[in-house]
Amino acid sequence: MGRVRAAVAAVPDPEVPVLSIDDLGVLRSVEEVDGRILVTITPTYSGCPAMQFIEDRIIEAVVDAGFEGEVRTVFSPAWTTDWMSDDGRRKLRDYGIAPPNPVGSADETVLTIRAVVRCPRCDSADTKPVSEFGSTACKALYQCNDCHEPFDYFKEL
Amino acid sequence: MGSPLVTYLLRLGDDNLILSQRLGELVSWMPELEEDIAVANLALDHLGQARNLFTYAGEVEGLGRDEDDLAMLRHEREYSNAVMCEQPNGDFGQTMARQLLVDAFQVPLYEALTGSSDETLAGIAAKAAKEARYHLRHSSTWVVRLGDGTAESHRRMQAGIEAMWPYIDDLFWVDGVDDEIREAGIAPDMTVVRDTFERTVARVLAEATLEPPTDPYQRTGGRTGFHTEHLGHILPEMQNLHRAHPGVSW
Numbered sequence: 230m231g232r233v234r235a236a237v238a239a240v241p242d243p244e245v246p247v248l249s250i251d252d253l254g255v256l257r258s259v260e261e262v263d264g265r266i267l268v269t270i271t272p273t274y275s276g277c278p279a280m281q282f283i284e285d286r287i288i289e290a291v292v293d294a295g296f297e298g299e300v301r302t303v304f305s306p307a308w309t310t311d312w313m314s315d316d317g318r319r320k321l322r323d324y325g326i327a328p329p330n331p332v333g334s335a336d337e338t339v340l341t342i343r344a345v346v347r348c349p350r351c352d353s354a355d356t357k358p359v360s361e362f363g364s365t366a367c368k369a370l371y372q373c374n375d376c377h378e379p380f381d382y383f384k385e386l
Numbered sequence: 387m388g389s390p391l392v393t394y395l396l397r398l399g400d401d402n403l404i405l406s407q408r409l410g411e412l413v414s415w416m417p418e419l420e421e422d423i424a425v426a427n428l429a430l431d432h433l434g435q436a437r438n439l440f441t442y443a444g445e446v447e448g449l450g451r452d453e454d455d456l457a458m459l460r461h462e463r464e465y466s467n468a469v470m471c472e473q474p475n476g477d478f479g480q481t482m483a484r485q486l487l488v489d490a491f492q493v494p495l496y497e498a499l500t501g502s503s504d505e506t507l508a509g510i511a512a513k514a515a516k517e518a519r520y521h522l523r524h525s526s527t528w529v530v531r532l533g534d535g536t537a538e539s540h541r542r543m544q545a546g547i548e549a550m551w552p553y554i555d556d557l558f559w560v561d562g563v564d565d566e567i568r569e570a571g572i573a574p575d576m577t578v579v580r581d582t583f584e585r586t587v588a589r590v591l592a593e594a595t596l597e598p599p600t601d602p603y604q605r606t607g608g609r610t611g612f613h614t615e616h617l618g619h620i621l622p623e624m625q626n627l628h629r630a631h632p633g634v635s636w
Contacts, residue, residue, distance in 0.1 A: 275513050276434025304438070304509025307516065360420035361524060362427040370420075386516050 234259045236290040237268055243282045244365050245383075247320045250283055254312025257303065266291045266298040271308045273386075274366040310385050321383060322349045327371065329385040346382050348373035358382075390566045391504070392447045393466070394573060396456065397609055399439035400467035403457055404617070405488060406432035407624050412475055421478075424524060428485070431517040438510045458628035462618055463611040470553035472608075472616045476546065479532055479539070483546035485525035486590060491557045492518040494582035498574035507572065526590045533594025540595065547591070548599050555604035558583075 237259050238251035250256040250270065257269040268287050272280050284300045291298030310329035318328035327349045334344040345354045353375035360370040368381045409429035416422040440453040470488060475481045496518050499511035532543040558580045567573040591598055605614065 272434075272513070274431060274434060275438055275510075275517060276430035276432070278430075304513060305505060307509065307512035360423060361520075362420065362424040364423075366427055366430055384520075 230261060233266055233291060233294040233296055236294050237266075237287055240283060240286045240290055243279050244367075245321065245324065245326065247324045248317050250287075252314050252317030252320065254308060254310075254314070255283065264297075266296045267301060268298060269301045269303055271303050271306075273308050277366055279365075308386075310383065313383075325349050325380055326368070327380055327382040329383045332385050334385065343385075346371055348376060348378070349380055350378050351376040390563045391572065392443050393563045394567045395439050395443035395446065395507070397466040397468075399436045399443060399456070400465050401471050401488070401492075402432040402436035402439065404465070404467040404620060405471040406430075406436060407620055408471065408473075408475060408484075412481065417478055428521055428524070431521065435510070435514045435517070438513075442506050442510065454628065458625045462613060462621055465613065465617060465621070466609050466611060467613075467617075468553070468556040468559070469605060469608040469614050469617075470550065470557055472613060472620055473550060473553060474616060476549065477542055478528075479542035479546035480549050481546070482525050482528040482532065483543070483550040485521065486529050487550055487554060487557070487587065489518060489522035489525045490583045490586040490590075491579070493522050493586070494579045495574070498579060502573065503571035522586070526586075529590050529596070530594040533591070533596040543594065544596050547596055548601075551599040551601070552603050552605050556606040556608045559606045559609050561609065 238249060238256055240250050240256075242248045242250065242253055242255075253273070255270050255273060257271055258267075260267045260269075268291065270280075270283065270287070280302075284302075287300050288298055309332055311332050313329060321328040327346050330344050330346065336342040343358070346356050346358075347354055348356050348371075351373060353373050355374040356371050357374060358369060359372050359379065363370045363381055367383055367386070369384050370379060371382045372379045406429045409425045409432065412425045413422060413429075416425060436457065437453050440456040444451045444453060444456060470484060473480075473484055475484075493515065496511045496515035500508050500515060502508040502511065529543060529547075532539040534540070535543070558576045560576050564573060564576065568575060588598065607613070
């Protein structure tokens with residue numbers, strides 16, 4: 230059981246492979262029910278195309294460990310970036326993606342101003358958003374005004 | 387609860403499906419790269435919300451229809467999106483006008499639905515509300531920048547608001563289905579949702595130095611399948627591949 234749980238927890242995010250579904254907070258539970266493994270996950274964004282890939286990899290991990298498995302998706306409680314582990318945040322930064330700010334740290338009016346996003350390369354606080362939308366639903370594009378490198382920001386949600 | 391809930395879920399799902407299709411038309415056409423990426427992301431969010439709603443609707447209906455059957459195999463009179471969602475993209479100002487109005491409608495609607503007595507719908511809404519808030523930030527920022535911009539951008543942004551204004555009432559149109567759903571604690575009172583909508587829109591238009599249109603004409607009918615001519619053009623393009631190759635999958 231411990232082996233299955235570890236294998237499932239290690240399933241990577243296909244877009245950001247340094248992160249596991251455990252790091253992301255996408256994996257909610259791994260249970261044994263009548264000899265079968267029931268894995269419960271929660272989606273990040275409504276339209277995230279990686280969820281199907283993740284589901285397939287979970288079944289693969291369960292089968293490799295010698296069990297029959299099933300993946301169940303729950304919407305509640307809604308996934309939030311606040312569930313990302315500290316380890317996950319560190320791995321993101323090392324990979325060159327700025328980890329998400331705490332939810333609620335932005336000035337939430339109709340025209341919102343986000344809290345400071347630090348450059349993952351030089352740690353400067355002098356950065357600017359280039360595009361509110363990025364290569365995936367979860368990312369925005371920033372640029373550092375100090376080292377001038379562009380970088381992805383994992384949006385707080 | 388069977389049929390009224392299914393009808394309600396399809397209404398919300400169709401809003402997102404048709405709007406997603408309209409936004410998808412813009413990919414590779416937007417005036418700058420960041421906006422091209424933006425519309426693709428917006429379309430993806432709406433498509434995901436549609437998928438969640440259709441999948442749940444199919445389960446509740448219990449006739450074996452899945453998300454693809456519901457999205458691709460109905461005909462025009464069976465779609466129940468609000469007519470705002472099927473309106474043409476037009477120029478960038480008109481697109482942002484439509485997006486502002488739909489976003490300002492979806493944010494309070496989804497936020498209210500997080501308190502739904504239907505747990506699955508509440509869960510779907512909790513995710514959708516976060517995405518809708520991000521969408522509203524995008525559309526409202528553009529409306530302000532274009533409205534309070536050059537003479538040309540102001541003219542086009544005002545024209546976009548005027549063009550989309552007649553479709554507002556349909557967003558809040560309710561019938562016996564909504565009454566039943568509301569009484570069961572599943573959906574909110576749409577007059578309360580409309581209050582928030584009107585305050586948001588008024589604030590954005592004022593900041594954008596735009597005039598709220600005064601023409602009282604409103605075109606409703608979407609919720610019962612009476613669409614504008616545009617849906618008849620959207621559906622063949624959306625459904626053609628699925629209908630031409632039944633049962634095929636990626």
